[in-house]
Amino acid sequence: MxxxxxxxxxxxxxxxxxxxxxxxxxxxxxxxxxxxxxxxxxxxxxxxxxxxxxxxxxxxxxxxxxxxxxxxxxxxxxxxxxxxxxxxxxxxxxxxxxxxxxxxxxxxxxxxxxxxxxxxxxxxxxxxxxxxxxxxxxxxxxxxxxxxxxxxxxxxxxxxxxxxxxxxxxxxxxxxxxxxxxxxxxxxSGATNKGYVANFITVAKTKNAIPALLITLFWMFGFYSIYTFLGSFVNEKFHLNLVAIGYIFVTYGLSNFVASFFGGNLMNKIGHKTSVIVNGIISILFIILMGFSENSLTLLIICLIVLAVAQGFGVTALTTYIVGIVPDNRSTVMAFNSSALYLGLTFGSAIGGLIFQSIGFNGLAVGSAIGLIIAVLITIKLKETKNA
Structure with missing residues (x-):
């Protein structure tokens, strides 16, 4: 209650x-x-x-x-x-x-x-x-x-x-x-009797902990590699000004907000793992479609909204899964999850920039999808936590 x-x-x-x-x-x-x-x-x-x-x-x-x-x-x-x-x-x-x-x-x-x-x-x-x-x-x-x-x-x-x-x-x-x-x-938690370094060792030895953190890394790599350069692509292809581009990002944020807010309801029905897999697959499909929507701004925005919803549901489920992996070391594992997120963002933006400049938005969409495909494949190998 x-x-x-x-x-x-x-x-x-x-x-x-x-x-x-x-x-x-x-x-x-x-x-x-x-x-x-x-x-x-x-x-x-x-x-x-x-x-x-x-x-x-x-x-x-x-x-x-x-x-x-x-x-x-x-x-x-x-x-x-x-x-x-x-x-x-x-x-x-x-x-x-x-x-x-x-x-x-x-x-x-x-x-x-x-x-x-x-x-x-x-x-x-x-x-x-x-x-x-x-x-x-x-x-x-x-x-x-x-x-x-x-x-x-x-x-x-x-x-x-x-x-x-x-x-x-x-x-x-x-x-x-x-x-x-x-x-x-x-x-x-029960980690008080352990030394400082022992917390890291416990997380490293816990089954599914490292794979789950790798999911975050590859998921964020895939997402941010295309999201970071979306504004540049829209400006270059459709010649929109900064205000119009801002509205597109606001649309994404609000769609993602609604999905995240109600993400718990979906998890309660289908579980963490299934939610991550389903929304990961949806993200992959619509990122690829978005990469080939360069002749239609309407199609691109529709793809972006669907992607926002899938990301809202998927990332919420993934985070909730990870927080339950090591009950006695929740702070430690969530700290590493935060680092994995930022590393994914950093590498995604850096490598995505190289792909965008050399191959273009189509190639960027493929590279982004590959990152998410790896994340989904790792997820398939995981087991549900008791809170699922």
Whole structure:
């Protein structure tokens, strides 16, 4: 039964996850203005995005075992506090170097915060309720994709780029107050008697743990290799302006949000593994179709919406599966899952760029599909967790 207390906890986690996700996207439309103020190039300013991502990707595995040894409430709130401070300081940055440092602080906070969110949900909720809650909270990331860029643009127009970071910090404060008030303490898992390194060894030796993390890696590689260059393709092929392209990405984000929000209902009916496989196959088919829709913008948008829904259902099911693989080391395994996601994004964008330049969008679609095919094949070999 979903009590009032649990509902407020979910709301607090949703707001916090939304803030950490939106923080990565609101900066995109602000880059030219920030570059002008600091007297730097846009590419130099954009390193702030890279620094945030790298601190998150490499910080998460370092902090992961802490959530399995200590009270997750304290770690979750500590991470959110560090993220909040880093984001707020970005608003006061008076040089590019200071901006880099404060983005790094925010990334470190997110690295401590987000893996413990998923681990907390996995330990506090059970069965069908776990599936629904994971879907709802994960949909916050989808919503941040949809509204992050337009939100950053709107806030900067109210004043300047500083306003966007003030607003992001303000939302983080709201989430912090809610979670500080109602988030329950959690007892450390059975991993407390193990050494720090032993947490990594346990995850590595647990059956299905490494394969599941590889699914995330290849899935994200496949998705981001084509998603990263979608805007460039649409602009080049259909000559749309930035506003029109923005609407296309908002459409994707909102479709993905709805699917993620209700992803738990699908998991409860068909299970984690089946949901990942089915939605992975749908993603593969529509990515290939999207690659050959270069003569029809309508067909491309339809493919993108279907892809958004499949990704929303599939990624939610995959994350819920992974959080249950190693019950005593949830924070550690979710930290590595976060790193796998960012590594997939990094390699997908880098290799996708080479394919896009040398072969074109058709070849990019094939390369993207190959990544997802590998992810689906690995999934077929996995066994369901007890929460399925």
């Amino acid at each position: 979903m009590t009032f207390k649990k509902t407020i906890i979910i709301a607090g986690l949703f707001i916090a996850v939304f803030t950490s996700g939106a923080d990565s996207f609101i900066i995109s439309p602000l880059l030219p203005e920030i570059a002008r103020e600091f007297g730097s190039s846009i590419s130099q300013t954009a390193l702030g995005v890279t620094i945030y991502a790298l601190c998150y990707a490499f910080g998460a595995p370092i902090f992961g075992p802490l959530g399995d040894r200590y009270n997750r409430r304290k770690l979750l709130l500590s991470g959110l506090s560090i993220f909040l401070i880093g984001t707020l300081l970005c608003a006061f940055a008076n040089s590019l170097v200071a901006f880099y440092i404060f983005r790094a602080v925010a990334g470190i906070g997110a690295a401590l915060f987000l893996p413990n969110v998923w681990a907390f949900i996995g330990g506090y909720f059970e069965g069908k309720q776990l599936n629904k809650v994971m879907g709802i909270v994960m949909s916050a990331l989808s919503l941040s994709i949809a509204v992050g860029v337009p939100l950053g643009t709107f806030l900067s127009q109210l004043s300047d780029w500083h306003m966007a970071f003030f607003a992001s910090a303000g939302i983080a404060v709201l989430a912090f107050i809610i979670l500080l008030t109602i988030l329950p303490s959690t007892k450390p």
